[in-house]
Structure formats: C-alpha cells, structure tokens
Amino acid sequence: MFIINCPYCGEREQSEFKAGGEAHIVRPKQPTELSDDEWAEYLFMRKNIKGIQLERWVHIHGCRKWFNMVRDTSNDQIHAVYKMGEKPPIK
Amino acid sequence: MLKYTTSINDTKIFDNLKIFETSPIMKLIVRGKSREFISSVGKSLNILLPNEPNTSSSGANVTALWLSPDEWIIYANEINSDDSNSYIIESELINKISNTGLGAITDVTDQFVMLNLTGEKIYDLFMKGSPFNFNEFKKKKGAVTQTIINKIDVIIHNKNDAEVNLFVRRSFSNHLWSWLNDSARFI
Ligand SMILES: [Zn+2]
Numbered sequence: 001m002f003i004i005n006c007p008y009c010g011e012r013e014q015s016e017f018k019a020g021g022e023a024h025i026v027r028p029k030q031p032t033e034l035s036d037d038e039w040a041e042y043l044f045m046r047k048n049i050k051g052i053q054l055e056r057w058v059h060i061h062g063c064r065k066w067f068n069m070v071r072d073t074s075n076d077q078i079h080a081v082y083k084m085g086e087k088p089p090i091k
Numbered sequence: 092m093l094k095y096t097t098s099i100n101d102t103k104i105f106d107n108l109k110i111f112e113t114s115p116i117m118k119l120i121v122r123g124k125s126r127e128f129i130s131s132v133g134k135s136l137n138i139l140l141p142n143e144p145n146t147s148s149s150g151a152n153v154t155a156l157w158l159s160p161d162e163w164i165i166y167a168n169e170i171n172s173d174d175s176n177s178y179i180i181e182s183e184l185i186n187k188i189s190n191t192g193l194g195a196i197t198d199v200t201d202q203f204v205m206l207n208l209t210g211e212k213i214y215d216l217f218m219k220g221s222p223f224n225f226n227e228f229k230k231k232k233g234a235v236t237q238t239i240i241n242k243i244d245v246i247i248h249n250k251n252d253a254e255v256n257l258f259v260r261r262s263f264s265n266h267l268w269s270w271l272n273d274s275a276r277f278i
Contacts (some may be wrong), residue, residue, distance in 0.1 A: 004249055009237075013222030016238060061244050061250055062237045063144075063159035 002076055007067045007072045007083050019057035022046045023068045024088070050074050054088055057081075093173050098264045100205045105275045108210035110268075116205050117153075117178045123194020123264040124161045125180070131193055135183050136165065147233045147248055153180060155250055156235045164204065164246060164258065176200065203246075204264040206257045206271075215278040217247075220270065231278050241270045 002014050028034055028042055047053070053073050058066045070079040071088055080089045099112035119134055123142075133139045138150035141157045149168070156164045171178070184196045209215075211254050214225045220241035228234045234249040243266060246258040259267050 011224075012238070013223050061239045063162075065159055 004057065004069070004076070004078065005081050006065070007081055008063045008065050009059060012041070012059065012062060016061040018058050018060040020058055020066065023054040023056045024069060038073065049076060093162070093176055096135075096159055098261050099206070099268050101198060101268070101270055103127065103275070104212075105278075106212065108208065108212040108216065108275055108278070110206060110208050110215050110271060111265075113170065113207045113256070115173065115200065115207045117171055117180065118203050118205070119165045119178075119181055119184065119264055120158075120162065120199050121165060121184065121188065122197075122199040123188065124160050125193060126192040130192075132184065135187050136180065144206045145235050147235050149233070154232070154248070156246065158235075158246070164199070164203075166256075166258075166273050167188045170198075176261060183215065202261060203258045204261050205266075206259065206268075208255045208257060209253060211253055218269065219274045219278070240267065241269075243267045 002015055003011050004017050005011050006017075010012055022058050025042070028038070031039065034042070053071055054064060055069045055071055057061060058064065067081055067083050068086070068088065069081050071077070072079065082089055094160055095115055097112055097114045102109065103247060107208050117257055123129070123132070129140055129142070136150060136153055136155065138148050138153065138155060140155050140163050141148045144157060146157050152169070154169055156166075161246070165180075166177075167180075181196065181198055183241035189196050194215050200208055217223070217240060223236055223238040228236060228247045228249060232251060235247070239245065243259060243263045245267070248256045250256050264278050
C-alpha cells in the first residue's frame, strides 16, 4: 500500500488508482508507411525498466483524470507526479 | 403522479447514527471548461461552481460538488414533487449550456442514489471500509471527496457537523446499504 499524490485531488491511497503503462510513447505520424515490425515495436514493446520509469496513471475511483508519474519500479518510491502534456521533471 | 421505485426505501437507526435514502432528488452532472461556461452555469444556478478541488458551494435551491477540474454534480436541496421528473433548472441549463455548445448537462437523478447519514459515528463507519483519510474532511464543512467504500465508488459531501450526503450508483446501492448496516453493528 502506498500513497499517490493526484495532481488534481491531492494525496490518496493507491487502491483509488490504476496504472496505465509506460508514458510518452509517441504514435508514429504515418502508420501506413511502417513495416509490421516497426508497428509492433510501437504497439507492444515496452522498456520495462528496473529503476526509475515514467508511467501513466489514472485516478479511476476519484477525479478519473490521467496523469504521469516518475516511479522507481524497484522500490515503489514515487519521485514526482505531473499532468498530461507536461514535460517530465527529471533529466 | 409518477410512480417512483426507490432503491433503498428504508431508514436504519443505530447508536449515534441514522441512515436513509433521500428521494426523489434531482441530480445533474455538468461538464465544461471555458470561462463562459463557468459564468453561465453560475448565472443559471445563482451559485458559483467551486473551482477549488474537493469543495462544494451551496445556494438556496441547489448544491454543487467539485468532482474534477471540468466536472461537477449538482443536486437539489429539496425533494422533488412526484408529479413530474422534469426540472426547471435542468431545462434552463440545457438551454444555456448544452444548446449553445458551452458544455454538457446530464440528468443522473436515477443513476445515483443519495443516502443521508447523521450522527457522531458516520466516520467510524466509513473508516471500516474506506482508504480515504477523513481526519481533515470531517472538520471541514462543505468538503467533498470521491473515494471507495468496501470497493464501491462513492461521492461524499460533508454537509454539516455530523451530517453527510453520500452518492452511490444505483446498481451498487443495495450492496453498499447491506455493508453499511452490517458494519454499523460493530461501531
Ligand atoms: Zn484525482
């Protein structure tokens, strides 16, 4: 159990949230020009980092807004949360 | 006259705690972002939509609860007569907001069940099944939260000292009602 600071509602317990996978994956501009391999790369392949990862989360049982999170996957420590469309607050 | 079928239709009294369903109560979801939207809703309702998170504002006829940066639930302060299920406020808002494209108005009167809880033991009851920290919430009149109780989504409005209005989706209302009654035996 850990506490997540929703950028809209404030600190709430983890069970109110849902994780949405890796953040900042850009959809290719011209999907029709991609090979199947490149398309699969975009669609399915994720870094699955051990350590600090940028992720999408949604406050599903609260304001139902999506936001981004900087989380260490090895110890669940949350370093930052930031709204959709904002730049990650780390290097 | 309309034949209302309420979901709960019951009142329970425990030590320092009373729970019942308030019905029929008009409930509307309003969504929008622009400044014109906020001021237009404000004019129609005669209250300002709260823009501070987890708060509410109340006027003579209706109360508005903050749900998210672009979403509010508005509910009537008084029970509706059972002659009709169309509301003056709703048609006013549809004219001023929906029809002008400023935002969206949705009638959720029958989607949400409103439970009224009174007594000193309200938060002892909630604490048995909710991860939300009610310490600050219970001291702040008008506070609003969306959270889960026994894994059921709820909207809670701190109406007054020791008085709370709770909104739950109708299909979950009997399940929540059973849980509230069961848990109230142990507080
Ligand atoms: Zn939130």
